[in-house]
Amino acid sequence: EAGVTQSPTHLIKTRGQQATLRCSPISGHTSVYWYQQALGLGLQFLLWYDEGEERNRGNFPPRFSGRQFPNYSSELNVNALELEDSALYLCASSFNALGPYNEQFFGPGTRLTVL
C-alpha cells in the first residue's frame, strides 16, 4: 500500500514569491496535517484538515494557508516568502482524527529553500 506522498521534493524560491506544496494521503485517510521543521526551531504543527475543512492551525501567520480537496489530497500555500520560511515541510495523514485509530503517518517531505 502506498504511503503518504509529497511533491515536489525540493523547491527553491526567492523572497516575496509564493510556494505551493502538495500532499497525497494514504488511501482511506481523511485527515491531513502539515508540519514545519526549520533549523533550530524543531518540528512545529502548521495545519490540520479533515473532510475538506481546516480544523486547527498552529501559531503561523495567515500567509501560510492551504486546502484539502474532495479526494483528501492537500495543498499548502506560502505567500510572500521570507528567508525564515526555509525548512522541511512534512505532511502526515491519519484516519478520522477523532477516532481511535488516528496515528499519523508522515510523507518524505518537501525541502523549501528561500533565497
Add this chain to the structure above:
Amino acid sequence: ELKVEQNPLFLSMQEGKNYTIYCNYSTTSDRLYWYRQDPGKSLESLFVLLSNGAVKQEGRLMASLDTKARLSTLHITAAVHDLSATYFCAVTYGGATNKLIFGTGTLLAVQP
C-alpha cells in the same frame, strides 16, 4: 500550553552500551509517540503508547510510559551504529484536536 522536553539533546555512545532518552510533557495527554528521523529524511514511527504503564519493544529499543509522572523513556540496549539518528517523542494535544507537539529531539551517534 503543552510543552514537551527531551533529554539529552545529544547522545554519543559506544556500540554495545545501554542508554535511555527521556521525554517529559507538561499536561495530560492521551497518547505518546516515538519517531526516528535519519538526516534529511522523514519521520519513521517507532512506538505508540496509549496507557499508563505501557511498554513496547522492537529490537534494541524499548519505550515505556508513565502518565502520572508525564514521562516516557526510550531505552537503547547494546547500541549498534545503525541506530544513529535523531529520535523525537511527540504528544497529542488532546481534546478535539489531533496536533502533535514534538520534543526537541535527541541526536544519537553510536560510535564503533
